[in-house]
Amino acid sequence: MREAISQGLAELGLTPPVGGAEALAEYGRLLLEQNQVMNLTAITDPCQVARLHFLDSAALLGVADFRCKRVIDVGTGAGFPGLPLRILEPSIRLTLLDSLGKRVTWLEQVCAALGTEDVACLHARAEEQSLLPEFRDSYDFAVSRAVASLSLLCELCLPYVKVGGQFLAMKAVDSGEELSQAMDGIRLLGGQVLPAYDYRIPGTQVVHRVIPIEKCAPTPKGYPRRWAKIQKAPL
Structure with missing residues (x-):
């Protein structure tokens, strides 16, 4: 796993910090070990974990400058993409x-094992937590690799982003129609879509897309709505 990580990072043009590749490999070992008793990933081959989880997450570092930025990973699941980003850019102030x-309890244990105790692992509903003043309109970046429509993700994630920051949505390359359907909601929530960034995951033929959405104005009061309303009537 370590070799696949190191080769892939080099292909992405990234230089990991000292011990970064080893930390990701240990993260992968802990993930596959815990996956035997908890549903964390459908991918169980170590090299595929390295590529389809870690290198896919690391590709975000080619989209924006994360140094010393405050980042929230919404719907982080097993920690992707947030924790690989924090391992590769230790100056990130990260909330998972x-x-x-x-899952959050397990992530706390992983962070302790990897020496990243300053990562905030938060058990909460995204649509509720962003209503709190210390979270709303306050992050440089929100990131999400969650499997949900862009309309839903924008309502969950954009409220966290401060004006001038970005929501980086990790999607498939065939997400054009999904983006078109989300445009009105993005504008309502204070966002503006920037040019997409496509990349091939090293060691695979898989091409993914990052859709950067810049926060141009504070999210209006009343958003995000309750989860049932978000699902029933997407923006």
Whole structure:
């Protein structure tokens, strides 16, 4: 796994910090070990974990400058893409947010094992947490690799982003129609779509897309709505 990580990072043009590749490999070992008792990933081959989770996450470092930035990973699941970003750019001030308590507990254990105790692992619902003043309109970047429509993700993620910051949505390359359907909601929430960034995951033929959405104005009061309303009537 370590070799696949090192080769892939070099192909992405990234130089990891000292011990970064080793930390990612240990993260992968812990992930596959815990996956035997908890549903964290459908990918169980170590090299594929390295490529389809870690290198896919690392590709975000080619999209924007994360140095010393405040970042929230909404619906982080097993920690992607947030924790690989923090391992590769240690100056990131990271919050990992997930609605499933046992995943958050496991992420706290992983962070302790990797020496990243300053990462905030938060058990909360995204649409509720962003209503709190210390979270709303306050992050440089929100990131998400969650499997949900862009309309839903924007309502969950843009409220966290401060004016001048960005929501980086990790999507498939065939997401053009999804983006078109989300445009009105993006404008309503204070966002503006920037040019997409396509990349091939090293060691694979898989091409993914990052859709950067810049926050141009504070998110209006009343958003995000309750989850049932978000699902029933996407913006």
